Amino acid sequence: MIIDGHVRIGQGREVELTADTLLDTMDRLGIDRALVAPDEAAIAYHNRRGNDAVTAAAASSGGRLLAYAVANPWRGRDALDELDRAADRGAVALAVDPVLQGFDLLDGLLVPLLEFAAARHWPVYVRTGTPPTALPMPLALLAGQHPEVRFVMGRSGATDFWIDAGPALRQAPNLVGDTCYAPWDTVLAALAADPEIGANRLMFSTDAPYTVSATELERVTDWPLTQAERLAVLGGTVAALLGLQI
Amino acid sequence: MIDFHTHTPAWRSASWLAGAAFDADEFISFMDDSGVDRAVVLSHDGLFDPSSQANDELAAFVARHPQRMIGFGSVSPRRPDAVVETERMMSVLGLRGIKLHPWLQGFSLHEAALDPICETVQAAGGIVVSHDGTPPYSTPAQIAALARRHPELPVVLGHGGLHDCWREALAAVAQTPNLYLCICGTPPYAARYILEHAPQHRVLFGTDAGLSDKPSQDYAAARVREIAGWGITADQRQAMLVDNPQRLLGGR
Numbered sequence: 001m002i003i004d005g006h007v008r009i010g011q012g013r014e015v016e017l018t019a020d021t022l023l024d025t026m027d028r029l030g031i032d033r034a035l036v037a038p039d040e041a042a043i044a045y046h047n048r049r050g051n052d053a054v055t056a057a058a059a060s061s062g063g064r065l066l067a068y069a070v071a072n073p074w075r076g077r078d079a080l081d082e083l084d085r086a087a088d089r090g091a092v093a094l095a096v097d098p099v100l101q102g103f104d105l106l107d108g109l110l111v112p113l114l115e116f117a118a119a120r121h122w123p124v125y126v127r128t129g130t131p132p133t134a135l136p137m138p139l140a141l142l143a144g145q146h147p148e149v150r151f152v153m154g155r156s157g158a159t160d161f162w163i164d165a166g167p168a169l170r171q172a173p174n175l176v177g178d179t180c181y182a183p184w185d186t187v188l189a190a191l192a193a194d195p196e197i198g199a200n201r202l203m204f205s206t207d208a209p210y211t212v213s214a215t216e217l218e219r220v221t222d223w224p225l226t227q228a229e230r231l232a233v234l235g236g237t238v239a240a241l242l243g244l245q246i
Numbered sequence: 247m248i249d250f251h252t253h254t255p256a257w258r259s260a261s262w263l264a265g266a267a268f269d270a271d272e273f274i275s276f277m278d279d280s281g282v283d284r285a286v287v288l289s290h291d292g293l294f295d296p297s298s299q300a301n302d303e304l305a306a307f308v309a310r311h312p313q314r315m316i317g318f319g320s321v322s323p324r325r326p327d328a329v330v331e332t333e334r335m336m337s338v339l340g341l342r343g344i345k346l347h348p349w350l351q352g353f354s355l356h357e358a359a360l361d362p363i364c365e366t367v368q369a370a371g372g373i374v375v376s377h378d379g380t381p382p383y384s385t386p387a388q389i390a391a392l393a394r395r396h397p398e399l400p401v402v403l404g405h406g407g408l409h410d411c412w413r414e415a416l417a418a419v420a421q422t423p424n425l426y427l428c429i430c431g432t433p434p435y436a437a438r439y440i441l442e443h444a445p446q447h448r449v450l451f452g453t454d455a456g457l458s459d460k461p462s463q464d465y466a467a468a469r470v471r472e473i474a475g476w477g478i479t480a481d482q483r484q485a486m487l488v489d490n491p492q493r494l495l496g497g498r
Contacts, residue, residue, distance in 0.1 A: 014435055014438075014439045015435045099410070129409050129410045130381055130408075130409065130411070131381045132381075134410070155409070158408075158409055159379070159408050159431050160379070160408065163262055181409075181433065183458070183464070183465030184464075184465070185458040185459045186263055186265065186457050186458055186459065186465060189459060210433050210434065210436075211433060211434050211435070212434050212472050212475030212476065214475060215434075215468060215471070215472040218468065219468065222464065222468070
């Protein structure tokens with residue numbers, strides 16, 4: 001089973017993706033299921049609109065789409081109420097973006113949301129990238145502070161902080177890496193070959209609509225892996241995070 | 247098609263992204279397989295240790311196929327011999343420009359030491375390519391400031407701002423007539439937006455080939471194939487891959 005671990009649906013600043021278009025692409029590429037987060041404005045501000053959109057898309061997808069919930073941690077108690085509402089509507093994981101939401105991974109704002117995620121056994125996707133607030137190493141520290149939470153290092157520090165991805169994954173066993181943008185022949189192969197990391201701590205995602213989805217899938221299918229490793233990257237890792245049987 | 251951002255193998259100094267060993271003929275095979283007619287080739291060792299030896303080895307590599315490969319050397323800008331080495335690589339070695347990598351090489355674009363180097367490159371009719379997209383010392387606006395200090399010198403943003411600085415790259419190119427933007431590792435949605443909004447004659451493309459674990463440079467070949475999925479027009483593609491780099495390289 002192929003599971004796309006992260007896409008965003010809705011209208012972004014320069015991109016747009018509808019659930020129907022996503023499902024068509026999944027059909028074309030042979031992707032069975034996908035975790036969907038809402039668009040950028042919904043992540044940053046219009047949390048309720050976004051949660052309503054992704055949980056509705058998931059509910060009408062016949063089980064093919066699974067919803068990330070979002071809530072800006074600056075909202076405090078209201079953020080937890082919003083996550084509760086999203087959970088009631090079927091969300092299965094939390095997605096945060098410290099750049100879009102304007103917080104520091106280590107400033108404490110996220111702690112109540114992480115406690116919520118831990119209580120629900122939700123994995124937490126964190127978008128990583130460039131300094132100062134989206135780096136892999138602070139995420140590893142955060143993961144160390146919350147060993148009960150399972151984190152996804154979204155984008156694995158693409159691009160110049162791919163060099164931090166391995167150290168972050170070695171430091172935090174409750175952290176998994178994300179394949180999108182990362183060439184297998186420069187970045188992913190080293191992570192998979194690392195005895196402290198391995199393929200079962202890497203999660204395939206297309207990061208649609210920011211990418212060419214076919215290219216993102218090809219970078220995993222072209223990668224010379226054992227069958228067991230490929231199954232892990234393409235679906236096993238994220239299924240384990242979600243407690244899915246595949 | 248011209249690939250404006252590739253690398254030689256790392257022969258001696260890379261301890262990250264060292265990649266596979268390959269010779270010039272194998273690199274030409276990658277270029278042929280991907281439809282690349284000419285490539286700007288940057289030193290790989292020079293990123294980590296910008297020495298005269300790295301420039302010599304780069305020059306020897308591109309000299310195997312001088313009609314296909316165009317070498318850009320590197321110097322450490324604070325070294326007393328930086329200007330002399332720049333002159334040497336542009337004249338004796340026949341290189342066509344210089345590659346700066348401020349965060350790997352440890353300097354700021356605002357340092358005055360860069361000015362005589364840029365003047366030397368400009369006097370030789372060369373081009374400056376800088377790594378960009380990486381705070382704190384490799385941001386597009388910092389590189390644009392260098393370009394504004396040398397308004398007759400073509401300066402290329404080597405990565406179009408990458409993932410988090412591409413909007414800054416686009417704004418910088420719009421305000422800086424001698425600044426060019428090479429889409430290289432820039433995410434596809436950003437590439438599409440840049441091609442819609444940037445001055446069309448100043449957008450280039452690069453694969454960053456040379457860093458792969460395989461001589462066939464699989465990720466670079468994938469980056470060429472991926473362009474078909476970007477959703478750009480035939481005119482934009484022609485300008486980015488053929489007309490713009492050809493015009494910029496001109497007689498260089």
